[in-house]
Amino acid sequence: MNLTNYLKNTVSFPSEELEDIISYFERESVQKNNLLVRQGQVCAKLYFIEKGVGRSYYLTEAGKEVTQWFFIEGQFMSSIESFFQQNPSLYYLEMLEDAVLYSITRENLDLLFARYHNMEKLGRLLSTEMLTRVVNKLSAIQFQTARERHDYMLTEFPDIANRVALGHIASYLGMTQETLSRLRRATP
Amino acid sequence: MNLTNYLKNTVSFPSEELEDIISYFERESVQKNNLLVRQGQVCAKLYFIEKGVGRSYYLTEAGKEVTQWFFIEGQFMSSIESFFQQNPSLYYLEMLEDAVLYSITRENLDLLFARYHNMEKLGRLLSTEMLTRVVNKLSAIQFQTARERHDYMLTEFPDIANRVALGHIASYLGMTQETLSRLRRATP
């Protein structure tokens, strides 16, 4: 999924708006295991993923990584709180495969929000969509067994299991990797 | 917190816009224990709470209520997914105290979004804010002990403990009410 098509499918931009908007994005090739943002830094950019998978994660006091979210092709990726409020990020952003990204700075995004009503609408729709996704995960995590959480994940990220390490998925689901491993073995 | 001030503080609306926007909201008095939406219904309105506390909850297969979120004065309340996508709601919306609400329909809200760029911006800001809140809860729930989750709650809803039943809070935190009760006793 490329950025132009994605934007078109979400809001019906006149083509001159679309061109102007796209011109503020910058193409970046990023290698596997690269960090886009570290915990404590202000997240400077919003990324659109044309190709690749990424995740956000944080470190516990014990030094363990906890995956917060996965981001795949055709989605925007950022440390949202940090990017929008310009706070130090609570999360690391990491690419888990070689990736092609399109990035935009906060400044330029704000400029586009102010310039185009349509752009503001896009922002609203993306936020709302992400919000419902996070709420769905919350429902799954809040009161379900390890097995049910795993089933939820398959609906949100169907093929993630083949793309990222088991340990990353386990922490995303709020369980240890041993538990996830046993769960998989037991699954018929 | 009333609606006019709330809007003013969030986006700098010209006063004629503000007046027009406000005119689409309708004041409603709702009594304690009233349901605004039932599971399975499409949520028709977005509510602003001037006074009172509400919650969203769902029923498990075993018939237990699980609180999803609390909504207090000065916040918008809705079954977000249902309201914005016009899907059947996964949640009940219930007021837990006698309340004063201002409601707007989806139709009118869309009309205002289309009419005023500022309104679209408001929508975006509210979504983003809610998103960061939900993400915070998720972090708390995903990998923390019962005690830590409880501490998180106190930052998000400092005085909620005095306003709503313990069982509602327990399920919000993803634990049983017995566990929450024991936790409180043990807290110095």
Add this chain to the structure above:
DNA sequence: CCCATTTTTTGACATAGGTCAAAAGAAACC
């Protein structure tokens, strides 16, 4: 292709928090 490193699986054991049941306390209602 081999060695080093990382990831996944397996086993033995520990424990936080769940379940069930009943008592105690508060609130609501006539």
Add this chain to the structure above:
DNA sequence: GGTTTCTTTTGACCTATGTCAAAAAATGGG
């Protein structure tokens, strides 16, 4: 103000999942 109903606390016991450790399998670089 006494009875009913709802809410919170307490106790005894249980289980899903965590922890720690080590083996097995997969991956990656030279």
